[in-house]
Amino acid sequence: MLAWRMERQQLVSRRPREDLQAVVGTIGGLHAQVLSAAELAAWARVDGLRPGELDEELWERRSLVKLWAMRGTLHLLPAAEYGLWQAALNTYDHYLKGGWLRGFKITREELGLLLSTVREVLRGKGLTRDELAEAVAAASGSPALGEKLGDSWGAYLKPASFQGSICFGPNRGRSVTFVSPGEWIEAEPGPPADEAVAEVTRRYLRAYGPATAAEYSRWWGPRRPAQATRSFRALGEEAVEIDVEGEPHWALAEEIEGIAKAVPQGAVRLLPAFDPYVIGSARDVAAILDPEHKGRVHRPQGWISPVLLVDGRIEGVWSYERGGGRVAVAIEPFGQLGEAVRQGAEAEAERLAAFYGDELALEWV
Template sequence: MATLRWNQVHAWRLSQQSLHERPNCEHMLDVVARMGGAHAQLMSAAELSLWARVNDLTALDVQDALWRDRMLVKTWAMRGTLHLVTTADFPLYVALFNTFTHYRRASWLKYHGVTIAELEAIIEGVRSTLSDAGLTREQLAEALADQTNTPKLRELLQSGWGALLKPSAFLGDLCFGPNQGQQVTFVRPAAWLATTQPSDEQQSRETVIRRYLTTYGPATSDELARWFGMEVSAAKKHLRLLGSAVVEIDVEGWKAWLLAATLEQMDDLSVSGVVRLLPHFDPYTIAVARHHQYLMPAEHKTRVYRAQGWISPVVLVDGEIAGVWKHEKQQNYVVIQIELFAPPTDQVQHGIAAEAHRLGTFLETEVELVYV
C-alpha cells in the first residue's frame, strides 16, 4: 500500500482547489468545475468561496455568470443542498442524481406528507409547467395544485426547504432563475440553458466521481457517499466501477482511496506559508469533516462543525484549520474578527492581513482586523 504524508495531501488539495496559486477572474468557471460546485445555501458564502480561489473577482462577476451569461446554474445538488455548478457540468450531475430513489421510499413520503402518486404528479407537473420564464414558488405551487387537483400542495410546496421540488432538480427538470424582488424563481433547464443532456450517462457519472477524488481525495467511501448524499453502498459501487484507476493509500495511519494517476504527482509536493480565509460552508471544510482530527485540534471541532449542519468560516494555514473568523458590517467599514487555536507566527499574521485586505477590496470597503 502506498503511503503519503499529510503535508503532501494538503499541498495537493490546495493546488486542485485553487487555494495555493489563484487564477484570474477569466478562469472562474474552471475553478467552479474543479470545486465540484460552490455551496450556495447562502449566496454570499458561494461568492466568498470563489473569492478565496480567484483573483480580481467581484460579486457582479458571479451574478452575471448566473443570470446574464447563464454559464453557472443554481440548483439542488450535492447532499440535496443548493450549489452553483457550471452549465457545461450540469448534465454530468443530472446523470448522477437521476439515479437517486430515496425520495420514493415510504418513510420519505410520509415525512413530507405526500403519496407516491402525488409526488409523481408533482414531478410531471414541474416538467410540463416550467419554461425559461421564471415562476415564483407561490406561482408554481398554485399551478401544480390546480393541475393535480390537490389543494394541499399549495401549502406543502411553499413550506420548508423545497424538499418536494428537489426530485425535479435531481432529474434535471428544474433549476433556479433570477429572483423576482425577494422571491426565488424556478425555470426549466432545457429551456434556460444551452445544453442539458449528457451523451453517455455512465461515463458522466464516472467523470463526476473522478473529479471529486482528484479535488478532494484521498477520501473514504463514507466521505464519497456523504459528499453526494448517496448511500454508502452506492459509493462503494462507484469506486468498484473505477477498477484499477483507484488505489487505497495510507496517510500516516489514515486509509482512504485516491486516483492512481494522481499518486505520482503528489510525491514531491509540500506546502508552506499559504494562508486563506474560507467562508461559511466552504467545500474544503465540508470535505474534510470526517477526518478533521488530522487537520485541527480535535477539541475545537464544535467551533467549526456546529449544530444543525452549520459550518463556520475558517482560517486555513498550509491546508490545516488554524482557527475561525467572521466579518461584520459597521457603518462604513467591515470588522474582521480572527480567533486562532494557537498563537500565530509572524508569517501567519502577514498572511491573514493580506487576506483581510483582499476581502476589503471584494466587499468594496475598508476593513479593521481584530484578534480575539
C-alpha cells in the same frame, strides 16, 4: 496529503478571472445556501472578481446555474456542465423509498404527479414559489399538492431538481423564481448515468482525494460507504486504494506520485462559511482540525463557520461585518500563530477589504 488537496482546491495560487467556471467545476461546485458565502468561496480561489459578479454570471450571462444538487443542498455549478451533473444526480432514488415518502407524508403516486406537473407548468415561464404551488394545484387537479409545495421550502422540489426539471431563476423582488433548466441555460445532454457517476467520482478524487469511502459518501449524499466503494472500484485501474495513517483511502492512480511529492507552500486563506474545502474534508481527522475545536467549525443546524486555513489545516475561525465604508474583520486563532501566518492572514483581510472597496478594521481575538 493536505498540501496536495490545497493545490487541487485552487487554494495555493489563485486562478485568473477567466477561469471562474473551470474552478467551480473543478471543485465540484460552490455551496449556495448563502450566496454571499459562495461569492467569497470564489474570491478565495480566483483573482479579479468584483462584488456582485457571481449574480451576473447566474442571471445575465447564465454561465453558472443554481440548483439543489449534492446532499440536496443548494449549489452553483457551471451551466456548460449541467448535463453531466444532472445525469449523476438523477441516480438519486432515496425519495422514492418508504422512509422518505412516509416522512414527507406523500405517496409515490402523488410525488410522481407532482414532479411531472412541475415540469409541465414551468414550460416557457418563471414562477415564484407561490405561483408554482398555485399552478401545480390547478394543472394537477389536486389542491393538496399545491399546499405541500406552499408549506415546504424545498423538500418536494429537490427531486424535481435531481430529475432536471427545475433550477433557480433571478429573484423577482424578494421572491425567488424557478425556471426550466432546458430553457434557461444552454447545455449539452448528459452522458449515460454510469458514465456520469464515474466522472463525478473522478472529479471528487481530484479535488478531495485521497479520500475514504465514508468521506465520499458524506459529500455526495444519499449513498452508503459501501456504495461509494463500488463507485471507486468501478473506475478500474484509474483508482487505487492506499494507506493513509493506517486507514484505507482512494486516489487516482495518475496522481499518486504528485501526492507523495506535494509539500506545504505556506498558503494562508480566509475561507467563508460553507466553503467546499471544509465541507469536503473529514470532520474527525486531527491533521485537518484539532478535535477540541470541532464544535467551533461544525456548528448546530449544519452551519459551517468561516475558517482560517493554513496549509490545509484549520487553525481558527473568523468573521466580518460591513458598514460605513469599513469592513471589520475579526480573526480568532485556536492557538499561537507564527509571524508568517499572521502576516498571511492580515494580507487576506486586506484583500477582502479591497474586494469590497472598504477600509479594513482588523481585530485579533
